[in-house]
Structures are given as structure tokens and as C-alpha cells.
Amino acid sequence: MPVITYTSQDQIEVYRFNLSVAIGVPLMALVAQAFLPRWLPFMTIFDLPFLVVIFFAVARRSQVAGLITGGVVGVLQDALGGQYIGMYGIAQTVVGYGASSLGVRLDVENAGARFLVTLFFYVTHEVVYFTVARGLVGLTLRWSWMRELGAALANAILAVFLFALLDRFKQRA
Amino acid sequence: METLITRYRNVSILVIVLFAQVLGLAVQVKRSSENESSRLIRIWAISVVTPLEKGIVGIQNGVGNVWHGYAYLRGVRRENRELKAEIAKLRLEQVRLSQDAEQGRRLQALLGFKEQFISRTLPAQVIGSSGSEQSRSIYIDKGSRDGIDKDMAVITADGVVGKVLRVFNSTSQVLLINDQSSGVGAILEKARLQGVLRGTPLGEVVLEKIMVDEQVEAGDKVLTSGGDQIFPKGLPVGIVTKIAKGNELFLSIHIRPFTNLSRLEEVLVITQKAEKAPAVKEASTPRAVDILSQRLPSVPDKPPDEPKKPAAADPETNQAKAIQAPKPGVSGSTNLRLQSPPKPDAESGPKAAAGAAAASPAAVTKSEPVTMKVSQSKSKPEPAARQRNSDDVPPAPPAQEKPH
Numbered sequence: 001m002p003v004i005t006y007t008s009q010d011q012i013e014v015y016r017f018n019l020s021v022a023i024g025v026p027l028m029a030l031v032a033q034a035f036l037p038r039w040l041p042f043m044t045i046f047d048l049p050f051l052v053v054i055f056f057a058v059a060r061r062s063q064v065a066g067l068i069t070g071g072v073v074g075v076l077q078d079a080l081g082g083q084y085i086g087m088y089g090i091a092q093t094v095v096g097y098g099a100s101s102l103g104v105r106l107d108v109e110n111a112g113a114r115f116l117v118t119l120f121f122y123v124t125h126e127v128v129y130f131t132v133a134r135g136l137v138g139l140t141l142r143w144s145w146m147r148e149l150g151a152a153l154a155n156a157i158l159a160v161f162l163f164a165l166l167d168r169f170k171q172r173a
Numbered sequence: 174m175e176t177l178i179t180r181y182r183n184v185s186i187l188v189i190v191l192f193a194q195v196l197g198l199a200v201q202v203k204r205s206s207e208n209e210s211s212r213l214i215r216i217w218a219i220s221v222v223t224p225l226e227k228g229i230v231g232i233q234n235g236v237g238n239v240w241h242g243y244a245y246l247r248g249v250r251r252e253n254r255e256l257k258a259e260i261a262k263l264r265l266e267q268v269r270l271s272q273d274a275e276q277g278r279r280l281q282a283l284l285g286f287k288e289q290f291i292s293r294t295l296p297a298q299v300i301g302s303s304g305s306e307q308s309r310s311i312y313i314d315k316g317s318r319d320g321i322d323k324d325m326a327v328i329t330a331d332g333v334v335g336k337v338l339r340v341f342n343s344t345s346q347v348l349l350i351n352d353q354s355s356g357v358g359a360i361l362e363k364a365r366l367q368g369v370l371r372g373t374p375l376g377e378v379v380l381e382k383i384m385v386d387e388q389v390e391a392g393d394k395v396l397t398s399g400g401d402q403i404f405p406k407g408l409p410v411g412i413v414t415k416i417a418k419g420n421e422l423f424l425s426i427h428i429r430p431f432t433n434l435s436r437l438e439e440v441l442v443i444t445q446k447a448e449k450a451p452a453v454k455e456a457s458t459p460r461a462v463d464i465l466s467q468r469l470p471s472v473p474d475k476p477p478d479e480p481k482k483p484a485a486a487d488p489e490t491n492q493a494k495a496i497q498a499p500k501p502g503v504s505g506s507t508n509l510r511l512q513s514p515p516k517p518d519a520e521s522g523p524k525a526a527a528g529a530a531a532a533s534p535a536a537v538t539k540s541e542p543v544t545m546k547v548s549q550s551k552s553k554p555e556p557a558a559r560q561r562n563s564d565d566v567p568p569a570p571p572a573q574e575k576p577h
Contacts, residue, residue: 080219080303
């Protein structure tokens with residue numbers, strides 16, 4: 001029985017994904033994130049796992065699914081990095097929950113909406129990450145608005161194209 | 174109550190998941206052995222991701238080898254000629270360096286210094302990175318089963334890269350020197366000031382703990398000091414680019430690493446270091462008779478068919494002969510030890526050896542000495558024999574060819 005949610009104006013569709021896509025795409029994003037900066041150092045500005053979390057959260061429109069996807073991807077990101085496990089996990093959990101909550105209420109299928117959603121949640125992600133890193137772990141990270149906004153823009157632009165590509169894997173629930 | 178839980182089910186799950194992660198973080202921060210508390214999760218993540226990375230690297234290398242080895246051979250001959258010329262130049266330079274190294278070892282022995290040798294290195298391929306600007310680390314395709322251990326130094330031919338942070342079965346994580354949690358003992362080559370190298374959040378490398386009243390110049394080379402017990406002394410790190418006032422009474426000296434840390438492909442892991450007093454060869458110990466024999470004017474050899482005259486017939490010649498007369502351990506044949514070119518380690522490539530040689534005098538000392546028999550002429554010392562003592566005696570004027 002497909003779950004259909006509604007906004008005040010339009011009907012919003014809920015999508016599901018094959019198990020292979022649901023596991024394979026985040027995994028490929030993690031591998032690409034770890035591998036691509038070897039050749040293209042500027043790729044570190046992009047956060048592919050973050051984009052994948054946003055995409056799945058918005059498409060599924062389920063807050064629980066969104067936060068769990070975010071949590072798992074974030075913890076895996078932490079595990080591959082050198083820092084404590086949970087820093088990315090917390091940030092991605094919040095992003096997954098927030099994006100799916102937004103997806104329930106708004107239609108975020110068009111490119112403009114995707115751009116803005118990614119922009120907003122990238123900054124949210126960084127704010128949460130820095131708060132955790134400074135407040136809980138005691139790391140001395142330096143916040144730079146210029147850098148964060150630049151990275152947010154870059155990720156938002158990439159999201160428009162990446163989401164269009166990932167739309168092919170969507171299946172109507 | 175049930176209605177309340179059902180109503181706030183999603184928020185409750187969010188709070189529970191966040192609380193669990195915060196708790197996990199707190200446990201990790203509290204425990205000093207952070208690696209152990211989260212090791213299982215890391216192993217799972219690594220075992221999922223690294224096989225894919227190794228596969229991609231393998232395919233990339235295979236295609237690259239076929240392309241560069243069989244298809245794209247443009248300019249190879251010219252490059253070969255240039256490399257041969259460079260080898261010849263380096264060989265000449267090595268002779269000079271081996272003399273300097275020998276002198277250095279003698280001085281160290283005199284002062285009772287101990288020297289750290291890079292006795293074994295293991296080449297490894299970079300297969301991935303942390304992919305985050307907050308954590309600057311790379312993954313290499315060698316792990317505990319290859320002999321890698323935690324805190325081993327990782328270098329390239331250009332300079333220092335970092336240290337092994339975590340070791341897994343067939344993979345290791347290397348913390349780069351530009352990560353903010355890294356720290357390397359370093360020394361400025363000219364100023365001889367020691368400090369600590371640290372990474373910044375922006376991925377730069379900064380030398381700290383040098384007082385503001387010290388004189389530091391941009392362009393000064395930075396080497397490892399050996400004080401951290403991880404990196405052997407004398408490995409090149411980078412060059413000073415900017416000097417600014419740091420916190421409190423210390424300078425903040427910005428360093429540009431010699432190694433391009435964002436484009437690493439192959440690295441060397443120093444798997445074994447040895448610390449011992451430098452060995453000084455007996456033959457190279459300066460002796461008064463050697464110095465005297467060089468300072469005195471040489472006497473040409475007499476033709477063998479010339480009839481021997483009584484000793485009293487030519488007192489002047491006899492005097493010189495008496496000085497140069499064969500003495501035990503001096504004339505006849507002398508064991509002269511020359512340094513052979515540094516042989517790459519069994520596990521290392523030629524680039525590794527070149528890098529090690531460039532990186533540290535210790536690497537030069539690793540090479541096995543070759544013993545050559547050089548017969549010392551009574552009349553004229555051989556050039557090699559003169560070289561041997563060139564450190565100990567003032568340089569003699571070029572030998573004049575005397576007419577026979």
C-alpha cells in the first residue's frame with residue numbers, strides 16, 4: 001500500500017529504492033569521497049555522502065528512514081576519517097531528519113528547490129559538526145564563512161546534477 | 174502516554190540516536206585508547222571500502238602500465254639519455270658525499286654520538302584518503318601482515334609524509350603532517366632552532382615553539398629533529414615561507430612541505446630503524462706518518478734495472494727514502510674503504526633509495542662498504558690515497574709530473 005502524503009496544494013509522491021541502490025549508492029559515494037581527492041584535490045570541497053543522505057531523505061519522505069540513513073553514512077564517514085566516531089554521525093543524522101521533514105511538507109523535486117535545500121542543509125551540517133567538534137570533543141577547528149558558503153554553493157550546484165542522475169533509480173511506492 | 178509516544182515517535186527516535194552517538198563520543202574522548210574503543214567500527218568500514226579502492230587502483234595501474242609501457246613511448250630515448258647523464262653526475266657527487274659522510278662519522282664517533290639509520294623501508298601505494306578537510310589522512314595498501322606497525326614514519330623521495338595512525342590487516346591509515354592533530358619534531362637547517370610541526374585546520378603546516386626573539390628567515394630548510402622518536406633525524410620536511418607572530422611568546426612559521434601531500438601515489442614506510450654509534454674504519458684514522466708522507470716531496474721510483482748503489486753514496490736521497498721506508502701497516506697495500514652507491518632495500522624501489530639518500534645522511538651510511546686494495550706507491554701517493562686523507566690534512570697542491 002503506497003504511502004501518500006499531501007501538502008496543502010499538491011500531492012507529493014513517495015519513492016522507494018531497490019536494496020542494491022539503497023546500499024550501493026551511499027557506499028559508492030563513500031568510496032568516491034575517499035578516492036577522488038587522490039587525483040582531484042579540489043574534490044575535498046564536495047561532500048558526496050552528505051548529498052546522498054539529502055537525496056534519500058527527501059525522496060523517501062520518512063523521518064526515521066532519513067535519520068537512520070544519515071546516522072549510518074555519517075558513522076561510516078567518521079570511521080574512514082581520523083577523528084572520533086560520531087562527529088559526522090550526529091551532523092548527518094540531523095541533516096537526514098531535517099531533509100526528510102522538509103520533504104514531507106514541500107515539493108523539492110525541481111532543480112531550484114534542490115539547490116536551496118542543499119545550500120541550507122550544508123550550512124546546517126557544518127554548524128552541527130563544528131558545534132560537536134568544539135563543544136564535545138574540544139577540537140580547534142576554524143570557522144570561515146567564506147569557505148563554508150563557497151562549499152555550500154559548490155555542493156548545491158553538484159546536487160542539482162547528481163540528484164537528476166539518481167532520479168533514475170527511483171521507484172514509485 | 175501511548176498516544177504521546179506515537180505522536181512524537183520520530184522525534185523520540187531522533188533524540189535516542191543522537192544521544193547514543195553523543196554517549197559514544199564521550200566514551201571515546203574519555204578513554205585514552207581511543208583506537209581500541211572504536212576499532213571494530215573502523216575495521217568494518219575499512220573492510221567494506223578498501224577492497225573497492227584497491228580494485229580501482231589495480232585497474233588504474235594495469236591500464237597505466239600498458240599505456241606507458243607499450244603504447245605511449247614518446248620521448249623515452251631522450252629521457253633515457255638524460256637519466257644516464259644524471260646518473261653519471263650523481264655518481265661523481267656521491268664520491269664527494271661519501272667523503273663528507275666519512276668525516277661526519279669520524280667526528281660523531283669522537284663526540285660519542287649515536288646515529289639513527291633507516292635500515293628497512295617498505296614501499297606502499299596510496300589507495301584512498303579520508304575525503305574530509307577536517308581529517309587529513311590517507312590509506313595505504315600495506316597493513317599488519319606486511320609488517321606495518323603503529324607510529325611508523327612514512328616518507329617519499331621528496332620528504333616526510335606522516336606517521337601510521339591505525340593498522341589493519343592489509344591496510345593502514347596514515348596521518349599526514351598537515352593534519353591538526355599531528356606533531357613532528359623539526360629543526361631549522363641554518364638557524365638550528367628546534368620546534369614542533371603542526372597542521373592547521375586549513376591544511377597548512379606550521380612550525381611552533383620557537384621564541385619570537387629568534388632570527389628565522391624565509392627560505393630556510395626544515396628537517397626532522399628526531400626528537401619525536403618517530404622520524405629519523407635529518408629527513409627533509411619543507412621550506413619556510415612565512416613568519417608571523419603566534420600565540421604568546423612564540424613565532425608561527427609557515428612551512429611549505431617538499432612533498433605534495435594532496436597528490437600522493439607511492440610512499441615509503443620506515444619499518445626498521447637502528448641506532449648505533451657510527452663505525453669508523455681503521456684505515457681512515459689519520460696517522461702522523463701518512464700526513465708526513467704526503468707533505469714531504471715525493472721521490473720518483475728508480476728504474477728496476479738500475480744497479481743499486483751503496484747507501485752512503487747519496488745521502489739526500491737516502492734521507493727521503495728513510496722517511497718513506499716501508500713501515501708496518503703503512504706502506505705496501507692499504508685497505509681503503511670506499512662507499513658504494515646506496516643500494517635500495519630489498520623491498521624498496523630505486524626511487525626509494527634515491528629518496529632515502531637525498532633524505533638523510535643516515536641513508537648513505539646504510540650502503541655496504543666496498544673494500545678495495547690500493548697499492549700505495551712509495552714515490553707518489555695515488556689520488557685515492559690522497560682523497561682518503563683529504564679531511565685531515567690541508568689540500569696539497571696538484572702533483573707536478575716530474576720528468577724521469
